[in-house]
Amino acid sequence: MADGKRTLEETIRRHKTISRMDSSQKAEHGLSIVEDIENSREFVHELKEEIMRMQERVNKMEKLLAQLRCVVSVETWEMISSHGASLGKGKEGEGDLSPS
Secondary structure: OHHHHHHHHHHHHHHOOHHHOOHHHHHHHHHHHHHHHHHHHHHHHHHHHHHHHHHHHHHHHHHHHHHHHHHHHHHHHHHHHHHHHHHOOOOOOOOOOOOO
16 A cells, blocks of 8 residues: 555656657657556555555444443342342342342
8 A cells, every 4th residue: 555655646746757758758748647646546445455455453342342342231230239239248128239
């Protein structure tokens, strides 16, 4: 991908010199620009593919995070419930955290 960016930057730099070229140099430069445009299109395509791969990874991470939140919520509730139950070991009903 970096090569595509360098190619685009080089094309822009060379394009600025057209006014100082003779007609044969301009024709050669025109062909070079066409090649550079094709390379730039390829670079843009590669960027789009990379963005899609990154979006897929983000989506997977978001799903994993949601699953982790569920696990943490369940484990937290279990800890609270077991802690409450251990507080009321001696007396019936004191360990129950559910509303009466």
